[in-house]
Amino acid sequence: MxxxxxxxxxxxLLHSDQGSYFTSKNYRKRLKRYHMKHSMSRKGNCWDNAPxxxxxxxxxxxxxxxxxxxxxREAKHAVNNYICKYYNHHGPHQHNQGMAPDQKEMNL
Incomplete structure (x- = not known):
């Protein structure tokens, strides 16, 4: 998306844990093709994944x-709405000085 x-x-920057899906060769190749940086939590460090x-x-x-x-299908639609219509546009974030992700990105 x-x-x-x-x-x-x-x-x-795409952050993930160390699950087999995220560490697979195919996944890393796709990120490279899209010119995305991969950030991965350190083993045993739950704070990396706090957000x-x-x-x-x-x-x-x-x-x-x-x-x-x-x-x-209903689940996919609801989660997509949560991410794209609520979380990114309206959800305030402490690490973004109280701004939603989209607001913060526009102010960069």
């Missing part, structure tokens, strides 16, 4: 229905 929405991802853990906690407590979604 970052690649498509920006048209050019040169210099975009993304906060994101998922917010998603689960603020957006996800108590009994989950009815279908995978």
């Amino acid at each position: 970052a690649y498509i929405s920006r048209g050019c991802t040169r210099g975009v 993304i853990e906060h994101f998922f906690r917010s998603l689960k407590t603020e957006w996800m229905p108590k009994n989950g979604w009815s279908t995978p």
Whole structure:
């Protein structure tokens, strides 16, 4: 989504954990093709992943229905709306001086 929405991802930082998907050769090749920088948490250091853990906690407590979604398609649509319409545009972030990610990016 970052690649498509920006048209050019040169210099975009993508942070992940050390899961096998993120450390695979195919994944790293794709990031290189899109000119994205890969940041990975250090083994056993939960603080590296604190921002993304906060994101998922917010998603689960603020957006996800108590009994989950009815279908995978409904889940995909809801999560996409959360990320693209709420989190990036309206969700204030402590590390962005209280601004949403899109606001912070515009002010760079």
